[in-house]
Amino acid sequence: MTNVREAAFAIFQHYGVDRLFGNPGSTELPMLKAMPEGFDYVLGLNEAVVAGMADGFARSSGKPALINLHSSAGTGHALGNLFTAFRNNAPIVVTAGQQARSILPYDPFLFAERPTEFPQPYVKWACEPARAEDVPQALARAFAIALTPPMGPVFVSIPVDDWERECEMPSLPHLSLRTLPDxxxxxxxxxxxxxxxxxxxxxxxxxxxxxxxxxxxxxxxxxxxxxxxxxxxxxxxxxxxxxxxxxxxxxxxxxxxxxxxxxxxxxxxxxxxxxxxxxxxxxxxxxxxxxxxxxxxxxxxxxxxxxxxxxxxxxxxxxxxxxEKVRDRDFTGKQRQLDTPEAEMTDRYVLSRVAALRPDNAVIVEEAPTARTPMHDNLPITREGGFYTCASGGLGYGLPAALGVAQGQSEPVIAVLGDGAAMYTIQGLYTAHLSGKPTSFVILNNSRYAALQGFAAHFGMNSVPGTDLTGIDFVQLAAAQGIPARMADNVTDLDEVLQWTFAQDGPSLVDLRIK
CATH class of the missing domain: 3.40.50.1220 (TPP-binding domain)
Structure with a gap:
């Protein structure tokens, strides 16, 4: 016999998991007791950061990611990026702390009343095992479902008193899950x-x-x-x-x-x-x-x-x-041409300079909705494994995803972020400071939610309330979390600032004030 915690970490090891993304809470503490040597805890200061990091790590490493969340509140904080992970087909296993089974009938503090319903429909499978002894089998099943195409997140709610209970270690299959077309x-x-x-x-x-x-x-x-x-x-x-x-x-x-x-x-x-x-x-x-x-x-x-x-x-x-079944034939169409923007502080020109100055092996992580078309026109992606973004349209993904991508592979990462998008999960810079991975956070700062302002015309609106973001100083926000940062508001300084951030051995941020 073993206990649930020991069996769980054996299952994690079987599926190649060597780290846990989390923000610790009371009902998760027994899971963290006596973690195996070499098994890392990756701290995010908000559960949205945790979920975004796990998504980036899973997609860049090719391995499943493991998340540990608090019950209702912590899971709720993570749901936006859990939705993104679902749309991104990221193989993530979410474990969530639940209150002790003996007090669940009494509506205890910090419990999840209907835990498996909360994250649906944006998980492939959700379970709270009927018995503590069933937790290991539920975790094994969760990994298999998360990794089966189309891949995606799964959710297992685990009561706090289950981790010390005795159980049997389930036998674990070696799965080949790629499906061949007919x-x-x-x-x-x-x-x-x-x-x-x-x-x-x-x-x-x-x-x-x-x-x-x-x-x-x-x-x-x-x-x-x-x-x-x-x-x-x-x-x-x-x-x-x-x-x-x-x-x-x-x-x-x-x-x-x-x-x-x-x-x-x-x-x-x-x-x-x-x-x-x-x-x-x-x-x-x-x-x-x-x-x-x-x-x-x-x-x-x-x-x-x-x-x-x-x-x-x-x-x-x-x-x-x-x-293998088609004949050779020449291409007779036209090649798409890149933009040639004028030298001024626009998103188009800034992105063209990122393209010109970036390290050859750099990976781009993008969450700048206003600049998506300018990025297509000025910052071409030319290598396999060179680009990650958010399929869901939700904000707050790009900054933590860049941290996960940086952990999942060895190349330097450039996170191209809008100022509004960056503010959703700006506390992720603290995790960047802890990790020390070479990540350049390039903030396209136009002091507004410009994507929403542009979309308003579709509905016949001339103005949109709540879209003015004037006065945010990203250099100070970065410095407060241990990240070196610089600002540029003119084309004379732009190349120097970009070259500076791309040359750093660890994380850095540049606040680029664009029109």
Whole structure:
């Protein structure tokens, strides 16, 4: 016999987990007692920071991440970034402290009344085991579900008095969870390209999750297809300096149809058809074009509109298999051109200087909604594993995600953040100070929620209350948490400040005052 805590850490080790992301609370303390040597506790000063770090770590390392939260309040703080982790397909196991079983009938202080319902529907599975002895088996099941494509977070509520209880150690399987596409379906998708005059490949986050970078390049080059990025993609999917890269699809139905109108065959790989931000009308893709889909997410196929071919399975494997079945043909389209902005303190020019001065192996983590289009036009992503962002649209993800990405791989990280987005989880800078990882926080400071102000025009509004952020000093905020920081408000100082932050061995911040 062993106890629940010992069994739990054996399960964590089995699944390659060597750290716990958390913010400790009373009902979690017995879990932290006698943690194994070499097992790290990664502190976040707010549970939103904890969840964002875990997401970034899981996606960059390729391993599951483990979170420990307090009951209702702590779980509530984490829910925004837990929603993002769900949309990002990040494999995260959340353990949450619950009050002792013996006092649950008395509505005790700091308990969760219906713990498994609280995080739903943005977890793949939620459980509070009926007995302490069942906790290890629940944890083993949680890891298996989190890692099964489409990957995502799961939730296990554990009463505080369970950790010391005796239990049996469950046997743990060695799982291979990649699903291979059906070869008949692959042949149908290959035929889609073979019979097309001007094919298009539209790539989504599922392509990156499935290791599809090289396979997408090979398929595009062999078939002569133009390559587009699907709306709100949260990873790098194709080199944006490649001659066949066509650009980014917006989240608007009519605009998508217009941009794809020259194509007579469209293969969407690793994304739905399509993600929209505003209401639209008309067809979902050009009516004369044939449509195919390849995804590891059954929900993408279930919602596939119209007369299309849908194939379920690992996207990287599927793209490689399609490539073997298509003939070589030249690309006849036009390469997308980058912007050439004027030298002034705009987001466009600042991002072009980040592109010019960044270390060759740097990883970009982005949460600057106003600057998303300027980033596409001025800061191309050119390497596999080189980009992470938020698929959910929620704010407060980018800063802690950058910390997790920095822990999950060895390359320097550049976090491109809007001033409003950064303030949601600014206390994550303290964790950056503790970790010492080389992370450059580049704040695009326009003193407002400019994305919301721009979106207001869609609803016929001339002004929006609560969007003025004048007066925030990020240099002082960083210094208060042990992070060196500098500010630039003119193009004369811009390159020097960027070169300074990119040369640091640890975390640093630059406050860039843009128009």
């Amino acid at each position: 070869m008949h379906g692959i042949s149908l998708l290959a035929d889609l390209f073979e019979t097309a005059r001007n094919p298009a490949l539209v790539l989504g986050t599922g392509s990156a999750n499935g290791g599809g970078w090289d396979a997408a390049i090979e398929l595009a080059e062999r078939s002569g297809a133009a390559v587009w990025v699907a709306p709100f993609v949260a990873r790098e999917v194709f080199p944006e300096d490649h001659p066949q890269f066509a650009g980014f699809l917006p989240a608007m139905r009519e605009d998508i149809v217009k941009l794809l109108s020259d194509h007579d065959a469209i293969l969407v790989a690793g994304a739905p058809v399509f993600t929209y931000h505003v209401e639209g009308k008309g067809p979902h893709w050009p009516e004369r074009a044939r449509l195919g889909m390849l995804s590891d997410n059954e929900q993408h196929l279930a919602s596939l509109p119209g007369n299309a071919v849908g194939v379920l399975g690992n996207v990287g494997t599927g793209l490689a298999a399609i490539s």
